[in-house]
Amino acid sequence: MNFSSKLLENAVAEFARLPGVGQKTALRLVLHLLNQDKADVEKFSSTISKLRNEIQFCKVCHNISDHAVCEICASPKRDKTTICVVEDTRDVMAIQNTNQYNGVYHVLGGLISPMDGIGPSDLQVDTLVERMKENEVKEVIFALSATMEGDTTLFYLHKRLKDFHISISTIARGIAFGGELEYVDEITLGRSIATRVPYEGSLSR
C-alpha cells in the first residue's frame, strides 16, 4: 500500500502484526483511532503498555493475575486437593463460567507441539510435578483441547504424573448438548459409542 504518511504506515504495520489482522483491517482500526479524542487514544496506548509491564503470573497456578498469588489460589473456599490442568487463561475463564468446578487450576501456558517447536520445557510442567510432591493433591483433571497437541500433552503429562498416588482424569468427550446426531463427525460419534455411559432414568449433570 502507498501510505501518505510514515506515521500512519508505522501504526498500520504494528496492528497488522496482531493475529488475524491484515493490512486492510489494520488500516481501518488505525483510521478509527485517528478519529477518536487524543485522550482516548492515550488511554488505549497506556493501558496496553501498563498491562505488559505490570501483569503478574500467579506463582502457584501461573494464571494471569494482579497479585503474586491469584484470587482462586488465595481463596480459602476452593478445594486445594483437586487441580484442573488447562492450556491458558481463557480456559480458566471458560471453566469458571460453568460454575461446576470448585478446585484450583494449573495453567500450562501452551500445549506440546513439535511442529511449532514447543516442548515440555517451554511449559509449566515441572512446576506441576512439584505441586504433586508438596501439596495434599488427590486428583488431577486434564481439561485440554481435543486436538493432536492436546492429546500429545495429555499423554506426556500422564506419564509424568502416574507414579504419584493421585487419581487422574480427563474431561468427557462426546456429542455436545444440543448436538444433532447427523451433524456430528464420525470420530466423535464412534468414540462416544465406545465410551457409552450407563443410563438409569436421568442424565447426570
Place this chain on the structure above:
Amino acid sequence: MNFSSKLLENAVAEFARLPGVGQKTALRLVLHLLNQDKADVEKFSSTISKLRNEIQFCKVCHNISDHAVCEICASPKRDKTTICVVEDTRDVMAIQNTNQYNGVYHVLGGLISPMDGIGPSDLQVDTLVERMKENEVKEVIFALSATMEGDTTLFYLHKRLKDFHISISTIARGIAFGGELEYVDEITLGRSIATRVPYEGSLSR
C-alpha cells in the same frame, strides 16, 4: 467474562471498543501481546500514541500527512487543474494504486449521512468551494461510494459547485471487470444498460 486480572480486563475493554472487535477477539489480541517482548509491546503502544499526537492533515487537500502540505499537493508533476473528491484517505490510496490519475485530491473526511448526524458542516465542503475560487481548477471528479450516503453527498456538492465554470464528472458505474453477468445485481445491470457506451472495435481503458 470473569477476568482474573483488572489490568487484563481494562486492556480487553480498550480493544473491544475498536470497530469489528468483540470481547473474544479482544482477549485473543491482548493475550498475544502478553506473549510478546516488553520492547515490542512498548513499540506498539508508543507508535499509536505518536500517530495520534503528531499526525497532520494537508492544509490543501486534507489528506493524512506528515507535513503541512502533503506530497501529492506539493509535487510539481501533478496536474493542479483537476481535483478528485473522495471520502477518506483509503480512497486516495486506492486511486493512487491504479496509476491512472495524475491530478490532485480533496478529502471530505466522510459522507453526508443524516442518519448518523453528519451534515455538510462536518465535512471539508467549504474548503472545497474555496479551492474553486482561488485556483485554476478546470475539472472536478467525484469518486464517492455508490451508496445512499455517497449519492446524497454527490447531489449536494454538485449544487454547490455547478455555478463555477468547471466540468464536473463522477466515476463510471457499471459491471466490474471480470464480473459475470448472471451474478450482477439488477440495479447495476439496469443502469449499465441505460448508460451504455459506444463500442468501436476495442474497449477504452
